[in-house]
Amino acid sequence: MRKFSYIERYGLRLQRLALDGGFTCPNRDGKVGFGGCTFCDNAAFHPSYTAGKTLTEQIEAGISFHTARGRKADGYLAYFQAFSNTYATLTELREKYEEALKHPLVKGLVIGTRPDCVDPLLLDYLAALRSQGSIVEVEYGIESVYDSTLRRVNRGHDFACTREAVSQTAERGIPTGGHIIIGLPGETREMILHTADILSELPISSLKIHQLQILKGTAMEKEFQAHPEDFLRPGPDEYVALLADFIGRLRPDIAIGRIVSSVPPRFTDAPWGLLKQEELMKRLKKLI
Ligand code: SF4
Numbered sequence: 233m234r235k236f237s238y239i240e241r242y243g244l245r246l247q248r249l250a251l252d253g254g255f256t257c258p259n260r261d262g263k264v265g266f267g268g269c270t271f272c273d274n275a276a277f278h279p280s281y282t283a284g285k286t287l288t289e290q291i292e293a294g295i296s297f298h299t300a301r302g303r304k305a306d307g308y309l310a311y312f313q314a315f316s317n318t319y320a321t322l323t324e325l326r327e328k329y330e331e332a333l334k335h336p337l338v339k340g341l342v343i344g345t346r347p348d349c350v351d352p353l354l355l356d357y358l359a360a361l362r363s364q365g366s367i368v369e370v371e372y373g374i375e376s377v378y379d380s381t382l383r384r385v386n387r388g389h390d391f392a393c394t395r396e397a398v399s400q401t402a403e404r405g406i407p408t409g410g411h412i413i414i415g416l417p418g419e420t421r422e423m424i425l426h427t428a429d430i431l432s433e434l435p436i437s438s439l440k441i442h443q444l445q446i447l448k449g450t451a452m453e454k455e456f457q458a459h460p461e462d463f464l465r466p467g468p469d470e471y472v473a474l475l476a477d478f479i480g481r482l483r484p485d486i487a488i489g490r491i492v493s494s495v496p497p498r499f500t501d502a503p504w505g506l507l508k509q510e511e512l513m514k515r516l517k518k519l520i
Pocket residue numbers: 257258259260267268269272273274314315316346373
């Protein structure tokens with residue numbers, strides 16, 4: 233397994249600063265749909281230091297947050313994480329990205345978004361930023377490779393859309409990452425393992441894998457209560473075993489980032505929601 237490493241990729245120890253650029257999401261504001269993906273509660277993922285601040289203030293607060301925890305870095309990446317961070321006009325996007333890049337300690341951008349929120353003009357602009365010396369990476373929420381699942385979770389786009397966005401991004405030389413959720417309703421163990429085969433055909437350079445967390449108050453919570461038999465819900469040991477098989481089928485050059493997601497306990501009653509990445513990685517390494 234190749235573990236994701238900025239030192240390997242850029243020769244620098246880089247720390248991501250999760251930022252809230254004030255974007256929304258087309259699956260919430262009605263452009264694509266209302267209500268959002270059934271598993272989504274973005275509040276669960278907002279770092280506390282972003283609230284009510286400008287981007288520059290968030291960057292300063294993020295650096296203080298990490299420094300106070302003894303995390304050393306050669307520089308920082310502005311990680312546009314909340315909602316869909318390419319969902320605005322190019323003019324608005326440029327203003328936000330370039331405000332972040334102006335900070336002397338920020339070496340580049342990591343932009344999380346939906347595959348239906350990019351276009352050639354935006355990707356050309358991002359490629360130009362890279363050629364001017366900034367690090368620029370794009371991370372797509374893929375979530376599932378099955379259209380039946382994407383419909384069931386009210387995702388608002390199909391997998392063909394993901395293929396197209398990933399290809400268009402990677403062909404411009406932009407490191408392209410994906411995010412996938414293990415355990416969405418209706419997906420069996422075999423379907424999950426076959427996901428690795430399908431992802432391996434995409435020109436992604438990295439992958440974040442998360443177990444499904446059923447967050448309180450979401451549509452997914454109601455669905456789980458009505459049809460628990462449709463959810464795989466592996467415990468930690470079963471999950472790690474599944475991951476080992478999954479990663480064994482993944483193209484070996486795809487670097488693995490996170491393998492677990494954890495939100496503050498008030499958002500979920502999942503018994504192993506707070507298991508740390510490092511702990512699961514240790515268990516995983518024993519199996520692969
Ligand atoms: S696309 Fe992202 S922000 Fe929008 S509803 Fe889905 S998970 Fe939430």
